[in-house]
Amino acid sequence: MSADELVLKRLSTQQLDALIDAQNEIFADYIIPIRSSREFFAEFMRSVGGKLEDIIVALSGDEIVGYVNPVVDGTEAWIGGLGVVPRMRNQGVGARLMEAAERYAEEEGAEEVLLEVIEGNLAAEKLYERLGYIPRVAYLSAEGNATQFAGFGQPPRRSHLENILALHERSYAGTCWQRRKRCALEESARTCEIYRNDEGFVLLRRVAGTGFIPFLGVDPEHGRKGVGTCLAKFAVNRLWELGTFKIAVYNIDDNDANRRMLDLFDFAVTLKQTEMRKRL
Ligand SMILES: CC(C)(COP(=O)(O)OP(=O)(O)OC[C@H]1O[C@@H](n2cnc3c(N)ncnc32)[C@H](O)[C@@H]1OP(=O)(O)O)[C@@H](O)C(=O)NCCC(=O)NCCS
Structure with missing residues (x-):
């Protein structure tokens, strides 16, 4: 079947397993290996505020040969x-899939579409x-080792989602979709340890031997006072205590302050993404 003969349709719930299979075929040769599953995809969708019924699939007969996943907020x-x-x-x-996603977004009231590549x-x-x-801005992913630190000042206190919402909103206002949306924080809060002090907060999680720091935010009013470094030292030390070897961070704004922070902790950049946007 040629590309022109493909039919574009909204995903039906019965097609979810077929979509996961198609994703595994599509991303088998991807720059970073992604292995999808029902659970992985459900967690991802919750974290970005996506709805399964908004996904558009390209069908060759009954077979899914492509998809696009637009999310509107x-x-x-x-x-x-x-x-x-x-x-x-x-x-x-x-x-064709992108154009269908843009049409859908426009119908839903969106004036701009963002994506990362x-x-x-x-x-x-x-x-x-x-x-x-x-292209607008870039985001970095990086990896380093868990290390024991002492002397990071007054340790932040264990906290809860409700107590970091305002801090998150202020500190992540200008960054990428996957970090600034409240649903992303809510999803991470389900599985992470949450800590905060008066000026900032950090979330961390151990999965097998690997540690993750999905959020580390400082209220912009208290920026450039070393709060972020103290929270990072605390988090790296805590992940060391939890028995992790490697630590990964994703989607950090690519700016001088964050680059300096990565250098300080000897974290190496593993991936760079560019955010692109289009006005509809
Ligand atoms: C990205 C992707 C969705 C494009 O799908 P597609 O059906 O091939 O898209 P189109 O045919 O509409 O356009 C592809 C364009 O890439 C170009 N292209 C393909 N391979 C290329 C390469 N190695 N270098 C530069 N351009 C390339 C094609 O020439 C075409 O551009 P043109 O029409 O101006 O010539 C597909 O490659 C894919 O599924 N990749 C793996 C998953 C992925 O990367 N998803 C995007 C994540 S941001």
């Missing part, structure tokens, strides 16, 4: 995933540029 929309199975690539399917994903970069997406 007020006047902004975000593309939570786009993919086409290898044998159907470079025939315009990706562009991993640096070096040339096909996706080319497609988005051709559709009129403009």
Whole structure:
């Protein structure tokens, strides 16, 4: 079947397993290996505020050969995933899916669409540029070792989701969808230890031998006073206490302060993503 004959439709709930299979085929040769599953995808959807019924699939007969996952929140929309199975690539399917997602977003009231692309994903970069997406800022992922620290000042206190919502809103206001939306914080709060002091907060989690610090925020009013460094030392030390070896951080704004912080902790950048946006 040629690309023009494919039918684009909303995902039905009975197609969820087929979508997961298609994702595993699509992302098998991806820059970072992604292995999807029902649980993985459900957690992802909760964390970004996505709805399964908003996903658009490209069908060849009954078979899913591509999908796009638009998420709308007020006047902004975000593309939570786009993919086409290898044998159907470079025939315009990706562009058709993106155009359908933009139409849907516009109907829902969005005025702008955002997305992120991993640096070096040339096909996706080319497609988005051709559709009129403009690069805006970059986000970094990095990895380092858990280390024992002493002398990080007064340790932050164990806290709860309700007590960090305002701090999160202030400290993450200008950053990426996957960190600034409240649903992202709520999802992480289900599985993470939460700590805060008067000026900032940090979330951390151990999964097998690996530690994650999904959130570390400082109220902008208290920026540049070493609060972030103290919270980071606390988190790295806590993950060391929990018995992790490696620590991963994702989606950090690529700016001088964060680069200095990564250097200080000897964290190496593993991935850079560019946020692109288009006004509808
Ligand atoms: C990105 C992806 C969705 C594109 O789907 P597609 O159906 O091939 O998209 P289209 O055919 O509409 O457009 C692809 C464009 O990439 C270009 N392209 C393909 N491979 C390329 C490469 N290695 N270098 C540069 N450009 C490339 C094609 O020439 C085409 O551009 P053109 O029409 O201007 O010539 C598909 O490659 C894919 O599923 N990749 C794996 C998952 C992924 O990366 N998703 C996006 C995450 S941000």
